[in-house]
Amino acid sequence: MRSSVLIFFFCVALYTAAAQQSLYHNCTGGTFDSADSGGFGGSLSALFSKLSSASLASNAANDTAGAGTDAAYGLYMCQGDLSGSDCQSCVQVAIAKINQSCAGYRRGFIWYDQCLLRYSKVDFFGQVDFAGVIMVNSETTSSMEPYEVMSALVEEAPFRQPLMFASNASDLYPIFAIAQCTSDLTPDSCHGCLTSILNFMQTCCLHKRGWRYLSQSCWIRYEATPFFSVPSKTEIIRSRCSADDFPAALLASEQSNLLAVVAELESNANSSGFYNTTIRDQRVGDLFGLALCREDPAALPSSACTGCLHRGRTAIANECTNKTQGIMWYDDCLLRYSNQTIFNVVDSEGRTFCSGESVSSDTANITITGAGAVVEAAVGNASLFASGIFTSRNANTSYVTAQCTRDLSRHNCRRCLGDGIRIVTDNCTQRRGWQFLSGSCMIRYEAYPFFTEMAPTTTVPRGGPGGGGGGGNSSPGGGGRRSSNVKVIAIILPIVAVLFLGS
Ligand SMILES: *[C@@H]1O[C@H](CO)[C@@H](O)[C@H](O)[C@H]1NC(C)=O
Numbered sequence: 189m190r191s192s193v194l195i196f197f198f199c200v201a202l203y204t205a206a207a208q209q210s211l212y213h214n215c216t217g218g219t220f221d222s223a224d225s226g227g228f229g230g231s232l233s234a235l236f237s238k239l240s241s242a243s244l245a246s247n248a249a250n251d252t253a254g255a256g257t258d259a260a261y262g263l264y265m266c267q268g269d270l271s272g273s274d275c276q277s278c279v280q281v282a283i284a285k286i287n288q289s290c291a292g293y294r295r296g297f298i299w300y301d302q303c304l305l306r307y308s309k310v311d312f313f314g315q316v317d318f319a320g321v322i323m324v325n326s327e328t329t330s331s332m333e334p335y336e337v338m339s340a341l342v343e344e345a346p347f348r349q350p351l352m353f354a355s356n357a358s359d360l361y362p363i364f365a366i367a368q369c370t371s372d373l374t375p376d377s378c379h380g381c382l383t384s385i386l387n388f389m390q391t392c393c394l395h396k397r398g399w400r401y402l403s404q405s406c407w408i409r410y411e412a413t414p415f416f417s418v419p420s421k422t423e424i425i426r427s428r429c430s431a432d433d434f435p436a437a438l439l440a441s442e443q444s445n446l447l448a449v450v451a452e453l454e455s456n457a458n459s460s461g462f463y464n465t466t467i468r469d470q471r472v473g474d475l476f477g478l479a480l481c482r483e484d485p486a487a488l489p490s491s492a493c494t495g496c497l498h499r500g501r502t503a504i505a506n507e508c509t510n511k512t513q514g515i516m517w518y519d520d521c522l523l524r525y526s527n528q529t530i531f532n533v534v535d536s537e538g539r540t541f542c543s544g545e546s547v548s549s550d551t552a553n554i555t556i557t558g559a560g561a562v563v564e565a566a567v568g569n570a571s572l573f574a575s576g577i578f579t580s581r582n583a584n585t586s587y588v589t590a591q592c593t594r595d596l597s598r599h600n601c602r603r604c605l606g607d608g609i610r611i612v613t614d615n616c617t618q619r620r621g622w623q624f625l626s627g628s629c630m631i632r633y634e635a636y637p638f639f640t641e642m643a644p645t646t647t648v649p650r651g652g653p654g655g656g657g658g659g660g661n662s663s664p665g666g667g668g669r670r671s672s673n674v675k676v677i678a679i680i681l682p683i684v685a686v687l688f689l690g691s
Pocket residue numbers: 214215216319688690691
């Protein structure tokens with residue numbers, strides 16, 4: 189199943205990154221002689237060993253070792269979706285690191301991307317401690333949806349068993365969010381902890397596209413890209429909103445024009461798979477919109493197009509609130525609006541998304557050559573779409589599609605796609621899967637069939653160059669819409685600010 193591939197790939201990618209560096213650690217609480225194997229040091233060693241064994245079976249636990257003045261209390265928590273072995277690796281790395289960094293201290297805590305570890309000579313079980321780390325992304329968003337999603341998780345997580353952990357990968361928006369508490373808390377104190385840190389985020393960080401608060405007793409995290417394994421197929425959505433807002437004085441009219449544009453796109457684009465429209469407004473200026481559905485008639489009944497447009501219509505207005513331009517790309521459709529003329533103008537701000545896995549240079553060459561042929565076929569197609577399947581010497585198969593929005597002239601379509609190929613050639617060299625997404629055209633390559641295989645297909649035999657794209661209809665099925673997203677998700681947003689909150 190594709191989703192298991194996705195889970196595996198993602199955990200590994202993240203875990204490797206996480207294992208290398210702790211996010212933060214802190215040592216306090218007075219000192220003891222760490223060379224003495226008895227006393228508090230002995231209790232601590234015993235505690236570490238208990239926690240390390242427990243972490244294979246559970247993603248959160250607390251335990252004690254020793255007695256009286258030498259007692260040591262400790263706990264760990266792994267992100268709720270981690271496998272037992274990944275949790276244990278994270279905890280073991282944390283133990284080794286804290287044992288070294290906090291050597292001789294009676295109290296210590298440490299965070300990694302996916303686990304935290306904490307110990308003390310004092311029994312802290314059941315007490316909520318907010319001291320921790322806040323991290324935010326540099327990108328911003330005006331959407332309140334992440335907050336809404338997180339608010340729901342904050343209500344759910346405390347009542348989950350055995351882990352107080354809840355997650356949501358929203359299909360509608362690019363939102364991935366988790367909330368989780370350490371095992372020593374009661375559901376009530378867990379709820380209190382999560383509510384408090386979410387309230388705190390409200391005072392600083394909700395306009396950021398990606399934020400987390402890692403406290404010693406609970407944590408919340410939201411990103412616009414996946415950072416935990418998604419249990420079922422989740423569509424990956426990408427968006428781009430302009431930096432500039434509609435002038436405040438015109439906002440009401442502009443927003444109502446925007447709603448009119450997306451409503452018109454929704455009701456019209458599904459019949460032919462493309463629609464462009466202009467709302468003329470003398471006072472505030474014209475507003476332009478277009479929508480394009482994925483061209484893959486067999487795999488994509490118009491209901492998928494209709495459904496995608498429906499979700500996108502609501503989402504784009506929310507995601508790009510107040511913005512003069514917006515684009516959202518889904519697996520099945522693209523929606524775009526702007527206060528500037530966009531028709532038959534090539535959007536030059538296309539972006540690439542490359543898989544983390546690699547292919548041989550032979551396969552990469554075949555793919556790029558094949559993609560060039562698919563581009564030519566798309567330019568020659570009335571719907572400005574083509575697909576192709578290419579097989580290299582080592583029997584690796586590449587699946588490629590190219591598509592332009594139908595407002596483009598053939599000349600501009602070729603320009604847009606040609607630029608795309610040049611950019612992915614540079615940016616995604618020898619990657620096993622990539623996408624180029626612009627507001628005017630899209631190219632996508634995967635090592636598995638993500639569109640309906642069509643007959644006749646054009647292949648590049650035995651590693652020779654040449655060949656071309658094929659278009660056509662075929663039977664439905666083909667696995668077309670399965671987890672298209674394995675390849676584009678390995679983008680971990682850079683974190684720009686780390687701020688410590690005193691307890
Ligand atoms: C470590 O934690 C203590 C108590 O929570 C806090 O007072 C102190 O400022 C922290 N030290 C650093 C370097 O963050």
